[in-house]
Every structure is written in C-alpha cells, then in structure tokens.
Amino acid sequence: MRSVLELIELKRDGGRHSAEELQRLVDGFVSGEMPDYQMAAWLMAALLNGLDGDETVALTKAMTASGRRVDLSGVPGIKVDKHSTGGVGDTTTMVLAPLVASCGVPVAKMSGRGLGHTGGTLDKLESIPGFSVTLDPEVFKRQVRDIGVAVIAQSADVDPADKKMYALRDVTGTVPAIPLIVSSIISKKVAGGADAILLDVKTGSGSFMKTEQQARELAAELTRVGELLGRTVVCVMSDMDQPLGRAVGNALEVREAIATLQGEGPGDLTELCLALGSKMLVLGGVATDEEDGRDRLLDSIASGRALETFRAWVTAQGGDARIVDDPGLLVLAPIMHMVTGDRDGYVAGFDAEGVGRSAMALGAGRAHKEDEIDLGAGLVMEHKVGDRVEAGDVIATLYTSDASCLPEAEARFKAALRMSDTPVNPPPLFHEV
Ligand code: URA
Ligand code: CA
Numbered sequence: 001m002r003s004v005l006e007l008i009e010l011k012r013d014g015g016r017h018s019a020e021e022l023q024r025l026v027d028g029f030v031s032g033e034m035p036d037y038q039m040a041a042w043l044m045a046a047l048l049n050g051l052d053g054d055e056t057v058a059l060t061k062a063m064t065a066s067g068r069r070v071d072l073s074g075v076p077g078i079k080v081d082k083h084s085t086g087g088v089g090d091t092t093t094m095v096l097a098p099l100v101a102s103c104g105v106p107v108a109k110m111s112g113r114g115l116g117h118t119g120g121t122l123d124k125l126e127s128i129p130g131f132s133v134t135l136d137p138e139v140f141k142r143q144v145r146d147i148g149v150a151v152i153a154q155s156a157d158v159d160p161a162d163k164k165m166y167a168l169r170d171v172t173g174t175v176p177a178i179p180l181i182v183s184s185i186i187s188k189k190v191a192g193g194a195d196a197i198l199l200d201v202k203t204g205s206g207s208f209m210k211t212e213q214q215a216r217e218l219a220a221e222l223t224r225v226g227e228l229l230g231r232t233v234v235c236v237m238s239d240m241d242q243p244l245g246r247a248v249g250n251a252l253e254v255r256e257a258i259a260t261l262q263g264e265g266p267g268d269l270t271e272l273c274l275a276l277g278s279k280m281l282v283l284g285g286v287a288t289d290e291e292d293g294r295d296r297l298l299d300s301i302a303s304g305r306a307l308e309t310f311r312a313w314v315t316a317q318g319g320d321a322r323i324v325d326d327p328g329l330l331v332l333a334p335i336m337h338m339v340t341g342d343r344d345g346y347v348a349g350f351d352a353e354g355v356g357r358s359a360m361a362l363g364a365g366r367a368h369k370e371d372e373i374d375l376g377a378g379l380v381m382e383h384k385v386g387d388r389v390e391a392g393d394v395i396a397t398l399y400t401s402d403a404s405c406l407p408e409a410e411a412r413f414k415a416a417l418r419m420s421d422t423p424v425n426p427p428p429l430f431h432e433v
Contacts, residue, residue, distance in 0.1 A: 004034050011045035019058035026062040026161045036168055043165070043174040051179035056221065057228050059179065063187035064229070066161035070108075070137070070193035075144050077106045078284045081194035082276060083185055085201050085208060085218075088356035089243035092200070093121045093151070094257035095265070095273045096280070101148035102300045102309035103277075103293075105284030108144040110154045110192050114365055114373075115170065117356030119253070122153055127251035127375035129329065131319035147312045159191040167369070176208050182221045186229060196232040196283040198276060199223075204240035204352060212237070234279055238272060239427050242350040242385050245269035249364040249378010249399065251330045258324055261310050263301045268384070271429055274298070333363065333376040333399040337406050341395045345419040347387045349427075354416025355381070361409040362400040374401050379413065386426040389419075 002010065007021055017025075025042060028034035051059065072079050080100070084090055097107045111133075114120035122133050133153045135143065143150040156163065162184050169175045189197045201209065201219045209215040219235035226233035245266040247256040259265045260273065278293030287293035300306040311321040323329045359365060363374030380397045383389055396413055398406065 004028060004038055008038060008042045008045060011042060011049055014049045016052055017055055017058070019054075019061070022055060022058045023062040026059070026066055029164060030066050030161050039165065040168055040172045040174075043169055043172060043180065046180060047174045047177040050177075053221075053224070056179040056182055057225055060183040060187050060190075060225055060229065063159060063161040063165075063183055064190045066187075067159055067191065068155075068157045069191050070110075070158060072108055072141065072144070072193035075106055075108065075141060077104070078195045079108055079193060080105055080196045080198060080280045080283045081107075081109060081189050081192065082198045082200065082280065083189060085181070085185070085199070087202050087240060087244060088118060088352040089245055089248035089253065089359075090119065090202075091124070091245050091247065091253045091257050091260070091269055092273055092276060094124055094254065095260045095269070096277050097149050097151055098310040098313050099261065099273060099297055099300060099306045100277050100280045100284070101313070102305045103281055103296045104148070104286045105280055106144050107149045107151070108140065108193060109151045110158065110188075111151055112154060113369075115369065116367070117353050117360055117365060119248070119250070119356075119359075119365070121151065123373060123375065124250045124253050124257075125151065125317075125319075127254055127330065128314055128319040128323055129331070131314065132317050135317070143316050147309065147316055149309065149313045150317070151313075154188070154192075159188045162188050170369075178214075178218050178221055181208065181218060182225050185222060186226050186231075189226075190229050190231060194231065197226055197234075198280055198283060199233065199235045200276060201235055201237045202240040203237055232283060234283060236276065236279070236430055238430055240352045241427050243352050243355050243381065244272060246381045246384070247378065248355060248359040248381070249362070250373070250375040251332055252378040252380060252399065254323070255327050255330055258307075258310070258327065261301065261306045266384075268426075268429060275430070331376045333374055333378075333401045335400050335403050335406075337398040337400070337410070338394045339396040339398060339410050339413055341389045341391055341393050341419075342414075343419060344390050345388075345421050346424045347383050347385050347389060347395075347417070348420035348424045349385055349418040350381075351416040351418075354412055355379070358398075358409045358412035358416065361405050361412055362398055363402060363405065377401060379409075384426070386424050388423075 281293035363377035
C-alpha cells in the first residue's frame with residue numbers, strides 16, 4: 001500500500017490513482033491524519049496533471065461519503081437543487097426558491113457565504129432582520145414539508161471533505177481545476193439530499209471559467225459525474241459579462257428579489273429565473289414541458305402566490321416579513337454616492353469581476369473568510385449593456401458606511417465599464433443549454 005507521500009509523488013509524476021487510494025486521501029485528510037501541507041501539495045499536483053474520468057467519479061464518491069447524508073425521503077416530491085458556480089450580484093436563489101416552491105416543487109437548500117468578489121445567498125438572507133440560517137435538521141425537513149422551502153448554511157457534518165478541501169484550494173491557487181470543481185459541487189449536492197440538480201455554469205469575466213470552451217467542458221463533466229451517481233443533471237451556461245440585475249450587495253439584492261417576485265424586477269434577472277425555474281418544474285415533475293413551466297411561474301407571480309411563499313419562508317426562519325411591504329425596514333448603508341458618466345455613448349459591457357470588487361471596496365464583500373461585511377453596502381447599476389448614456393448621467397449609485405472607500409470603489413466601477421460610440425445589442429443570457 002502506498003504511503004500518502006507516495007500518493008503525492010504518483011500524482012506529481014502524472015500517474016493515476018485507484019478508487020481505494022482516493023478514498024484514503026479523503027479519509028486521511030478529514031480525520032486530520034493527513035496535514036494541510038500534504039493535501040495542498042496533492043491538490044496542486046491534481047490541478048497540474050489532472051484526474052481522469054474514473055478518478056473524478058471515485059473522488060466524488062469518497063467526498064460524498066465523508067460525512068452525514070441528508071435524508072429528504074420524508075419530504076414528498078422530487079427534490080431539485082440549483083447551484084450556480086459563483087456570480088456577481090446573482091440574486092437568483094432568493095427568487096427561485098420561493099417561486100418554484102409556490103408551484104409545488106420542494107426546495108431544501110444548503111447555501112454558502114460570499115468570498116472575494118462573488119456574493120453568497122446566506123449573507124443576503126441575513127440582511128433580513130431576524131433571519132436565521134441555522135436550523136436543526138428535523139426543523140429544516142418539517143419546514144420544507146410544510147411551506148415547501150428552506151435555505152440553511154451548509155452544515156459542518158455534511159460533506160466535511162469539501163469544506164476542508166475548498167478552504168485549502170481557496171488559498172493555494174487550486175480552485176480552477178475541472179475535476180476538483182466537479183467533485184466539490186456534485187458531492188455537496190448528493191450529500192445534501194438532491195434527487196435532481198440544475199447547474200448554472202457561469203462564463204465570462206466574473207466567473208471561474210473564463211472561456212466558453214472551458215465552461216462547456218465543465219458542464220459536460222458535471223452532467224456525466226452527477227448521472228453516474230444516480231442523479232438527474234441539467235446544465236445551463238449563462239453569461240457573466242455583466243452582473244445580473246441591477247443590485248450588487250446583500251440588502252440591495254433582497255430588495256431586488258422582492259421586486260422580481262412582484263413582477264417588477266430587472267429584465268435579465270426575471271428572464272434567468274423563468275428559464276431556470278421552468279427547468280426545475282420539469283425536473284420536479286410538476287410541468288409537462290418548459291413552456292408549461294413558464295406559464296405556471298408567471299401565474300404564480302401575477303397571482304401573488306410567489307410573494308406569499310416568500311413571506312411564509314422568511315417568517316418560518318425568524319425573519320421580519322414586513323420588509324415585503326415596507327422595504328425601508330431593510331437597512332441600507334447610510335452614505336449614498338452617485339457615479340456619473342464621463343462621456344456620451346452606449347454601454348458596451350461591464351467587467352463583472354471589477355463591479356464585484358467595487359462592491360467589495362464599499363464593504364459588501366469579504367477578502368478573508370472571517371471578515372465582517374456590511375450587509376447594507378453595495379451598488380445599484382443605473383444602466384446596463386445597450387443603454388444610451390450622456391456625459392453627466394448617473395451610471396451607478398454606491399452605498400457605504402465608510403466615505404473613505406468611495407474613491408477606490410468609484411474608480412473600480414468606472415474601470416469595469418466599457419463604452420462604445422456605436423449602438424450595442426444586449427448580450428445573450430444563455431450561451432448553451
Ligand atoms: N463552487 C463549488 O462549490 N466548488 C468549487 O470547487 C467551485 C465552485
Ligand atoms: Ca442582482
């Protein structure tokens with residue numbers, strides 16, 4: 001039997017592991033027998049030399065088995081989970097969870113926090129006064145059964161291998177490797193009890209996968225591994241060449257989610273939620289096809305059922321649902337600053353990562369896992385790709401509690417904006433399904 005050192009050397013030299021060897025690496029790391037520095041070395045060797053298809057499946061299975069598996073068999077219906085590979089201003093979960101639940105597909109979701117320039121659903125939910133993201137497993141299940149939706153923090157005992165490995169990857173330059181991303185995402189979803197998985201793979205400047213080719217490879221591998229583990233998987237590839245919707249920041253995005261559930265949200269966010277939601281209704285066996293799914297979603301928005309489900313969900317998790325009727329109860333950062341355009345022209349594009357970093361400078365994001373964030377900080381984009389603007393027009397409104405960060409945030413926002421002298425068409429929402 002090879003030692004851990006020999007396993008690292010094997011991967012360094014381009015060799016391949018047996019399923020038993022990968023299991024031993026995962027178990028040894030989770031138990032603490034294998035120290036961080038050895039796992040870090042192995043992760044880098046895996047990033048540089050790759051894992052083949054069988055190795056990726058074996059790693060995913062070992063990670064899935066590293067902790068408790070959530071048993072949702074007591075909740076009737078096909079449990080569909082949606083996962084997005086890290087976006088800027090991606091408000092979709094907060095809209096989709098109650099929207100899809102209001103149409104009869106149960107949503108039992110574990111979510112993460114934001115890191116770097118990308119946001120996380122948990123932080124957004126915590127900007128609702130009183131909202132709790134930790135629920136006892138039995139309460140979690142009961143809530144899904146009773147009102148159809150619950151979203152909680154990833155619990156420490158579900159897929160602990162992913163938690164420890166991701167924390168290490170984050171600080172060792174080993175995030176962007178397809179086999180590592182696939183094993184991380186699929187193990188987490190399978191351990192979390194999903195029957196079907198809808199994956200929204202982002203492409204463009206704000207995402208891990210910068211090119212469409214890479215994103216397509218990631219989508220294909222996610223689908224293959226998920227299906228080998230017995231799950232139905234559907235992938236869409238959506239554009240990240242500009243942030244989704246207009247709001248980037250936690251409380252600001254809650255406000256945007258409420259507007260979208262009322263049928264008054266930004267066009268691109270609404271469209272993406274309808275497209276993803278209709279697929280979830282089909283996966284969940286509620287809609288006969290996507291067109292039927294779309295009709296059901298639109299009907300739920302128009303009738304107010306989607307918003308009622310949002311209210312019930314917020315209330316069940318301890319939050320103040322009065323924010324729905326009185327958005328003033330959502331606390332925004334006190335200092336508002338308008339960014340104005342320097343020239344006439346058409347908005348041609350935004351570097352989504354740059355916009356995310358501008359919001360981070362305002363206090364809305366974390367540089368380190370343990371950093372405190374300002375839930376009321378962020379920005380609202382007053383124009384999107386394709387809009388005509390004149391010099392002096394307001395192009396964004398910044399919100400912060402610390403005026404000293406405004407010059408950096410404004411400079412980052414302006415640097416992220418690309419202008420054109422000739423008219424520009426808005427980008428497609430999807431590259432491929
Ligand atoms: N999202 C995840 O959950 N894991 C990864 O490795 C990358 C993105
Ligand atoms: Ca948004």
